[in-house]
Structures are given as C-alpha cells and as structure tokens.
Amino acid sequence: MDKMEKMLLFAVPTSICNFRCMYCYIAQRPVHYQGLQADMKYSPEQVAYACRPERLGGLAYMNFCGEGETLLSRDIDLYVRALVERGHYAEVVTNLTITPMVNKFLAWPAELRARLEFKCSFHYMELKKRGLLQTFADNVHRVWDAGASANIEVTPHDELVPYADELKEFSMKNFGALPHLTIARDDRTKGIDYLTSLPMDEYDRVWGSFDSEF
Numbered sequence: 001m002d003k004m005e006k007m008l009l010f011a012v013p014t015s016i017c018n019f020r021c022m023y024c025y026i027a028q029r030p031v032h033y034q035g036l037q038a039d040m041k042y043s044p045e046q047v048a049y050a051c052r053p054e055r056l057g058g059l060a061y062m063n064f065c066g067e068g069e070t071l072l073s074r075d076i077d078l079y080v081r082a083l084v085e086r087g088h089y090a091e092v093v094t095n096l097t098i099t100p101m102v103n104k105f106l107a108w109p110a111e112l113r114a115r116l117e118f119k120c121s122f123h124y125m126e127l128k129k130r131g132l133l134q135t136f137a138d139n140v141h142r143v144w145d146a147g148a149s150a151n152i153e154v155t156p157h158d159e160l161v162p163y164a165d166e167l168k169e170f171s172m173k174n175f176g177a178l179p180h181l182t183i184a185r186d187d188r189t190k191g192i193d194y195l196t197s198l199p200m201d202e203y204d205r206v207w208g209s210f211d212s213e214f
C-alpha cells in the first residue's frame, strides 16, 4: 500500500438526508435538514489541483462527510474521483442507500475503485423501518464485488438494545461477521459522556459482546 502523509477531512455542507436517526447529532442543531445542496465554489478539477500530492507533500487519506447523507450531495462522485485520480485514497461516510450514486462510484475504473472505501453507517432501526435492510446489504456486497472497501459500523444507542441479537443475526447472515461499533457522544455536555442512560457496566455488557476493535 502507498505511504500516506496526511489525513484530510472534508465536511460537505449538504444538509439533505433521507433518514431521521434518533441519535443524529445534526438534528440537535438549531438548523438542520434544510434540504440545501452545497454551493460549491470550485470545480472538481480545481479542488483536485489544490490538493495535488506535490503540494500536500505526498498522498493523503481523505474522508468525506456531509451534513446529512453524503451521497445526496450533487456531483460528490466527481469531486472524490478527481482527487483519487491524483493518487489519493478516499473514505466516504454514507448510509449506503442511495443506490444511483453508489452506482456512479462503482462505474469508476478498477484501479480507482481499489482506493475507495465506504464508511457504511449501519442505521439498523431506520433501515428496518423503511424496508431498506436488504438494499443496504446488497450495496455492501456490490462494493466488495467491485474491489472497493466497505466498513460496516453501528452507532450503539439505548433504543437498539432490544434489537441487538436480531442485528447480530442479520450481520452474520449477510456479512459473515459482526459490525464494528462507534461510540455516540452526548454533545449537549462539555465532557465526553456516552449517549446513554444505561449504567456503564450494562452498556459494556451489551455492546462489548460485539467485540469491536473500534
């Protein structure tokens, strides 16, 4: 694998999402889900030129995350592609349900797909409620089959506890492994409190059973 000199985080200011996750930090802001596309001042080629490896001091690992669902950002595939064509590696945060945009990424040449990863937020209850669990699983497999990477991550939250066994069963059946877990913080506090009302030993008992190295 190439040596990467930098990690760049791109916050994509598109405030559109097809989900309404109960723990979403974006929904806690005074303004959220406005349905606004990012007003891009520069073209994909200009952004890629500004971030060329010679200027950054080498290759970079680049993370792209919208203020909503990243794959609902207009032309996001073109922006990411222009950077990957420069040799960089890309990670796109997504709920992986916007299949037409997933298809645009998967139509890239194989050598570019090999440097692409989807950080797949596995919003189990929203997917179940909207009948999209199989769409999510099918898209994960299409990403893997295309030679790109898909990392499956669950946000632990108290309402999900009764569904934890069901989620594990779905994951083993569809992915052959349990998903990773991220930690949800309570952004209303100044510390690093976990977003839970469970006692810590109970929180650890439930979510520790996933054995996620995250």
Ligand code: SF4
Pocket (backbone or CB within 6 Å): 017, 018, 019, 020, 021, 023, 024, 025, 026, 027, 067, 068, 069, 095, 121, 123
């Ligand atoms: S998919 Fe992401 S942005 Fe959309 S509601 Fe869920 S957590 Fe928020």
